[in-house]
Amino acid sequence: MLSYQETINYIHSFSKFHRTDSLENIKKALDQLGNPQNSYKTIHVTGTNGKGSTCNYLSNLLEATGKRVGMFTSPFIIKFNERIQINHKMISDDALVELVDRVRKVTDKIDLTEFEFVVILGFTYFKDKVDVAVIEVGIGAAHDKTNVILPDVSVITSIDMDHEKIIGPTLQDIAAEKSGIIKNDRPVVTGYLQPDVRNIVTKRAAEMHSQMFEFGKDFEICDFETSENQSVFDYIGKNVVIKGINCSSFEKTTAVNMSIAIRTFLAYQTINQEKVDLELVKDNLESHLILGRMQVVHKKPMIILDGAHNFSAIKNLINSLISNWEKKDIIIMYAGMKDKDRKDILNYLSERVNKVYVTTLDMNRSADVADYDFSVYNNVVFVKDYRNKLKEIENNLTEQQVLLVTGSFYLVSDLESFFS
Missing domain, CATH: 3.40.1190.10 (Mur-like, catalytic domain)
Known part of the structure; x- marks a missing residue:
């Protein structure tokens, strides 16, 4: 066996x-x-x-x-x-x-x-x-x-x-x-x-x-x-x-x-x-925690993991964040797949939040730096080592900011243990 x-x-x-x-x-x-x-x-x-x-x-x-x-x-x-x-x-x-x-x-x-x-x-x-x-x-x-x-x-x-x-x-x-x-x-x-x-x-x-x-x-x-x-x-x-x-x-x-x-x-x-x-x-209704879906891993400051990976899910998620925390700055770590509507998602995120960090995962489906046009954004940047970047963000995050990790269940899966 x-x-x-x-x-x-x-x-x-x-x-x-x-x-x-x-x-x-x-x-x-x-x-x-x-x-x-x-x-x-x-x-x-x-x-x-x-x-x-x-x-x-x-x-x-x-x-x-x-x-x-x-x-x-x-x-x-x-x-x-x-x-x-x-x-x-x-x-x-x-x-x-x-x-x-x-x-x-x-x-x-x-x-x-x-x-x-x-x-x-x-x-x-x-x-x-x-x-x-x-x-x-x-x-x-x-x-x-x-x-x-x-x-x-x-x-x-x-x-x-x-x-x-x-x-x-x-x-x-x-x-x-x-x-x-x-x-x-x-x-x-x-x-x-x-x-x-x-x-x-x-x-x-x-x-x-x-x-x-x-x-x-x-x-x-x-x-x-x-x-x-x-x-x-x-x-x-x-x-x-x-x-x-x-x-x-x-x-x-x-x-x-x-x-x-x-x-x-x-x-x-x-x-x-x-x-x-x-x-x-x-x-x-809520007898058990649902991992990777509006999962709050830290409250003060607020850090959230969510596996939203298409435009409609991302839009609903961001609208909810802004509605609930309209006076807070929202920072996003995003990793998208090549087969998803990445352009529409990034256009939307760049218009609605303060800062977007785009990264890639070690898998063929994951979009890499060449799959994006960062020249059209002034608040979106690419980071290769997302773990080190998240450590930096987390260390400097204030209670007036919210960090959201999203775009893929694969990213959320990798980082759930990281934040735990």
Whole structure:
């Protein structure tokens, strides 16, 4: 049997790219393993932004009812094992080693990508261990390798521009791909839908006879109020009102994601004819810390890690920072990927904050100095050694300043332990 590190190396030895949209290979592998994904209930979550946070909030609520809850997410922040969790406890090193050994003996002759293999690991690990699993898609939905399940509820947290080369190029293409998560006679919960894509989603829901619960139409948040680094809001649904929900973030999109999780939880409870305890909902949304998402690693002075990596996520994040700390200077350490809208992001950041430090990561996807035109900015500079620069910034940071590290979960992953 392989060691833990050899096991991780084996997982990473698979091709990382989608060869085809087909789900044939992963279905074949799962079939040979006895289709473990059919042995427990599932909730399937997609979205351009907010899906990871929504998975966490939803898992918290399901756990609070006494259920054993599996959670499959990506990417990981500190350790690979984070991607496969039961009741927010990640799979142990020994269990992962044994799981990979067991699965690869069955799937070794099937041509799989890394993500397909990891999905199979998650589905297999949850068998006989969970009552329900919250499954986050990788990219898109219709052709995503997780889309081999029949969930009790499907979720689309948001639809915006990202991964255009894979599921685009247009916003309408992305909406059509994400709408593929909607299943026949199963409800779907969505975040706010732009007019350009709403018809695509509602049409798919109608075709699939899927009851649709849309943020801003069927449920919403009201009386959103912020203080230094937290907020409170009310959840308003057609038949359910929950007042005074506390949120350890000042970002309004966090409250929106919480409301999506609440509506999804209510739909799941209704389908399964389970009683809903509204106080349980109010008290358990934030049972566990979410790494890399509005993660405050230092309060005085304020240092925040956030894996926002596309324009819409960055824009929401910066607007929230400015709204909450309008009198403070905001300093940013940013690392973007080559396949992201870096120019739009830097244009926006340079106009909205005091100083932006751009860096690069030791990976092929990461944008380097040659991928930017720094001549058009007077407050954006490139730094190669971001760790030393962050030490310098941290040592000189005052309480009238906020340091935000963002642009990539890979950067956040590297620096979470640095700040810890």
